[in-house]
Amino acid sequence: MIVTPGSATLHELRAVMEGEALALPMGWEAPVEASVNALAARIAEGEALYGVNTGFGKLASQRIAGADLAKLQRNLLRSHAAGTGPCLPAPVVRLILAMKALSLARGASAVRPQVIAQLLALLEGGILPAIPAKGSVGASGDLAPLAHMALVLIGEGEAIIGEEVVPGAEALRRAGLAPLELGPKEGLALLNGTQVSTALALAGLFTAEALWLTALVAGALSVDAARGSDTPFDPRIHALRGQPGQIRTAAALRALLEGSAIRESHRTGDARVQDPYCLRCQPQVMGACLDLMNHAAAVLTREANAVTDNPLVTAEGEVLSGGNFHAEPVAFAADNLALVLAEIGALAERRVALLTDPVLSGLPAFLVREGGLNSGFMIAQVTAAALASENKALATPRSVDSLPTSANQEDHVSMATGAALRLAEMADNTAAILAIELLAAAQGVGFHRPLASSTPLEGAIARVREVAAPWDEDRHMAPDIAAVKRLVERGAFTGFVEGG
Known part of the structure; x- marks a missing residue:
C-alpha cells in the first residue's frame, strides 16, 4: 500500500x-x-x-x-x-x-x-x-x-x-x-x-468505534427484552434537535428494531408511558459519543500526518525552533475517547440493572426462573457495576495535569501518552460490560418466546448462543462472559448495524 x-x-x-x-x-x-x-x-x-x-x-x-x-x-x-x-x-x-x-x-x-x-x-x-x-x-x-x-x-x-x-x-x-x-x-x-501518544490514541479510537456499534446492538436488544418503546427513536424528535450523532444513532436503533414481533405485541395498551433513560435516551447519549469520536478522528488524522519534531527546516532552508512536539491536541482527543468509553459502559450497565430488576423490566428477577434457588444474573450485574465504576475513575482528564520537567525548561506538558495509554484498559472493561448486557438481553428476549425480535437482533442472539446457552439454572457465569467478550473484541456484533 x-x-x-x-x-x-x-x-x-x-x-x-x-x-x-x-x-x-x-x-x-x-x-x-x-x-x-x-x-x-x-x-x-x-x-x-x-x-x-x-x-x-x-x-x-x-x-x-x-x-x-x-x-x-x-x-x-x-x-x-x-x-x-x-x-x-x-x-x-x-x-x-x-x-x-x-x-x-x-x-x-x-x-x-x-x-x-x-x-x-x-x-x-x-x-x-x-x-x-x-x-x-x-x-x-x-x-x-x-x-x-x-x-x-x-x-x-x-x-x-x-x-x-x-x-x-x-x-x-x-x-x-x-x-x-x-x-x-x-x-x-x-x-x-507525538507518534507514540497518537498511535495509542488511534488504537483507542478504532476500538471505541467497534464498541459503540456493539453497544447499539446490545441496547436495541435490551429495548426488546424489556418490552420498551421505539417511539423515542422517531426521526422527527431528533431532527428538531439537530445533533448529527444523535440523528444517526436514532436511525441505527430504528433499523435494528424494525420488524420485531415483540415490539408489535405491545404497541397498544402498554401501561408504561415512558421508558427509563437508559433505553429512551440512547440516541442522545450514544449520539454525543459518536460526535466526540468523529472529532477525535479528525484531530488524530491531522496529527498522524503532522511534522512534530523540533527544530524544523523549511523549504527555504530556514531552521525554526518551535513546539509542535507538544501533544495537547492528542491529550484532548484521548480524554474525549475516555469519556466515550466510560459513557458507553455506564449506559450499558444501567440497562443490565434494569433487565435484572423485575419491577422495571417485568421479567423474572435476575433473569432466571425459580429465583431464590437460582441467583441468575445477580452478580453479573455487580461485575458490570464494578467495571463501570472503574472506568469512571479512569476517565478523569489527564490533559489538565502537568508536571514541569527538564529543570523547568519544559514547564507545561500534555500528559497525552498516559491519556491514550489508559484507553486500552477502559476498552477492556467496556467490552466485558457489553458482553454481560448481550447475555442478559438475549436471556430476557427468551422469556417472550415464541415472539421473535427483528432479523438483525435475532442474528445477534444466535451469535451469543453459539458460545453461551440460555440460563435455565445457576452455573459458572465467568466462562459465558469471557466467551461473549471475545466475540465483542473481534467485532462479531458490529455488522448487525446498518453501515457499521
Missing part, C-alpha cells in the same frame, strides 16, 4: 496497524534530501542550532564540537531510553514506525532518506522495537518511548520478532540491515514527536 506523506487516511493507518505493508510514492526522497542539504549549509556557517550542535533542553546553551556531533546523537538516544513498564503491543508499534517514517518523509526534519528507509525496513520485516509503555509526558514529544524505538536503528536496544525478544544488533542482522551512523539532528528528529 502506497501512502503519501502528509495525506494518510484513517483507513490506511488502520491497515498498517493490522499488518499491511507500507510504501512511499516515487520521488519522496527529493524534499528529504533538500532539508538535509539546507541544514548542512547552516552547520557549515557555524551557526548555533538547537539539538544539532548544542545540548538539549536546559543544556541548550552548551555548544558541541563538530567532531562530536555523531556522538551527541547516539548519546541522546541512549540517555533518553529511560522508559519502564510492559512493552507496547505489536499493532501500536507498527503504527509508531509508520507514522514516524511518514512524518520524516515530509522533508522538514533534515533526516537522510536512509533513516526513513530503515524504519520502513523494520516495519516490512516484522522487526518491532521493544518500547516500554510508560515514561512520556507528551512534551517534548514522546521522548523515552521513541528513544527505545530509535535505538534499534543503530543496533542497540531490543526488538521483538514474533514472540522472541532479541538485541537490536541481532534484529538488524537477521533482516540484513546495517546499524545506522546518525547524522546531525537525526537522533533528535527520531525521538522528538
